[in-house]
Amino acid sequence: MIKQQFEISAGYKKWTNILLGVGGLAFVLGVVFLGMSKDELAQTRFWSVLLQNSTFFLLVVNASMFFICVTTLAMGGWQMAFRRVPEAISSVVPVFSILALLVFVGLIFGHKHNIYHWLDKEHVAHDPILKGKSAFLNPTFFMVWTIITLTLWSFVGAKMRKLSSEADEQMDQEASKKFIWNNTVWAATFIVFFALTVASTIPWLWLMSIDAHWYSTMYSWYTFASTFVAGMALVAIFVVYLKNQDYLEYVSEEHLHDLGKFMFAFSVFWTYLWYSQFMLIWYANIPEETVYFKPRMQGPYRGIFFLNLIINFVLPFLLLMRRGSKRNFTTMTFVAVLIILGHWIDFYQMVMPGTLHEHYSLGWFEFGILIFYAGLIMYFVGRGLTKKPLLAVHHPFVKESLIHHT
């Protein structure tokens, strides 16, 4: 029995509800005990965790749309057999954009200068470095650029998904040519805007400005690599899940192998950027640059700093190196979960040292929000998957994907 249309199973629903329930409870408790607390440290913890999770998961689901657009521009056909999966994942972008926007509104208009200390006008007036950056780091620019970014990601992504629905209908040769051209134009638009945001300004604004005195030219690429590899891992998890549930009959281990190659390659790419950023700063040893690595490498975050490298480089590198392990459902799922957790920790160590300093904690609230976001992803991606057939049967590149052979 071929199943073209995804239906949410009882087990899927149950787990979504459990995750949402536990996560929601953690969030409510967090609001009560941390967000509304008089203790400034508890408040900072509350907002830091929200900032870390909302940016991380937004960028991770957005990586799916990047993947779609890149393969579209490269005229790649191999991913067509499972392309509806990244499409469903990217349909979460508008939802997570709103969540992230709420967090930013809370941060900027709540004047959380413990997180973004460039928000403190008096402090900036006496700080020549922050004064010099104030054309870029100011509330107006931050909010306007963030809103433009989130709107365009959501809008162009929705356009790409809508275009993809056309391939459910029969089309003649002229129509297919036009279809491919339209796809190319919108994918190119997305990529250009993606380069202006994820690959440059957005990580500067959202994350690097936590350590406002410090800067690194590798930072945005590093953030991009981090979220892209986690995004590919998320796609792999859903592909394996659907395959296990007897969907996606045309996806073979060849396709999974290629997803595995992406996870392997971009884990190495992430390490390359991590190292490029670290080594130059370590070698030059200039105080204004080493200030970023001092608390992370020699201070209270030492454990997390090295754990980050082990989870995100050593383990994926060794576990995914063999051809067989990239074709095995169990190892792929295990490594994918590991990669997502690893890059969540990576984001944790990007945010926390600048906001909480040595008072950080990795406890019920941090993991609670992580669980909450996992539940949200399951809920919205599941809903997105039910909306369309799992294979765009009349897409001109489908055949290429069916006979794909690595």
Added chain:
Amino acid sequence: MALKKFVVGCFEDEKVLFPAVAKVRKSGYKIHDIYTPFPVHGLDKAMGLRETSLHTAGFLFGLIGTTTAVTFMTWVFTKDWPVNIGGKPNFALPAWIPITFELTVLCAAVGMVLSFLYICQLAPFVKRHHFHPRATDDLFVMVIECGDKTNEAELSSFLNSVGATEVNTQVAEEGWWIGRYDKEQELYKQTNIA
């Protein structure tokens, strides 16, 4: 190296070649090799060749490179000739990563090339027998090794019947100029290859 007798069948098309491979193996003949003008996807599976261990060799060669680089630099910079470079510790691991990486890649690459040459028995001045000059152009050349009990005439007509356009018998020196290697070939199994 020994002189062996081979029956050579030439095929014009991949589509004929694949069923022919299955039939030849089913009949119990030993395929010595198939020479193709370009890499044919799935032919290794159809021939029942075991998976190569070249990548395992590559990993080990890489490991040798890593260990060599790290131990040598550690010995030089901490034991043999410690130098104060910009106040850095003598054991300056972050600074050594590029060299370690490069030596790993170098050892893995060169090691794999040499292993590949050895497995393929390619070396300067070793002359390899060509079964058909068009094998590098547009012909798929299947070479079947003859044993003591092989009936050449029967095999030739069998190859013709499965679609070979040209069949002949050749005696050639084949085998290993150094070392021993028994080519493993699994028995034919019915599998569904998409």
